[in-house]
Amino acid sequence: MVVQDRTSICEFLGMIEEDKNDKYLGLPSILGRTKSALLGYLKEKVMTKVQRWDGRWISKGGKEVLIKQVAQTIPSFAMNVFLLPLEITKEIERVLSKYWWNQGSTQKSGIHRMSWERLSQSKA
Missing domain, CATH: 1.20.58 (Methane Monooxygenase Hydroxylase; Chain G, domain 1)
Known part of the structure; x- marks a missing residue:
């Protein structure tokens, strides 16, 4: 997926794009x-x-x-x-x-x- 597509989807949905090193519920997201x-x-x-x-x-x-x-x-x-x-x-x-x-x-x-x-x- 192209970076522009990802950012446009995040903007449309009102979401923040997550960093690759972030954790969700204490576990690595990727x-x-x-x-x-x-x-x-x-x-x-x-x-x-x-x-x-x-x-x-x-x-x-x-x-x-x-x-x-x-x-x-x-x-x-x-x-x-x-x-x-x-x-x-x-x-x-x-x-x-x-x-x-x-x-x-x-x-x-x-x-x-x-x-x-x-x-x-x-x-x-």
Whole structure:
């Protein structure tokens, strides 16, 4: 569509032409080929929330509530609209599990469990 046609339609309808980098309802209005770059802000939002909580002595119950009610709801609306790239979901999962198992920012190493692949193997 030609730019003149687009602007004339917007003027006729009384609308404002939106910039390509604008967001609508918190989501990018135009997606390109790399959804990871456009939806990477979700990972950053979760990381900033978790970094604010880190260093505070919160009980396991409190951590569970923070993770379930705050951190996991950040990407939920975007997940209703878009299929999130696997790298973003794995990074969010990594940040949340690191927060869950670490005791605080003073201790750099928390409880290390076995990987899910090893835990899910059959006993035989």
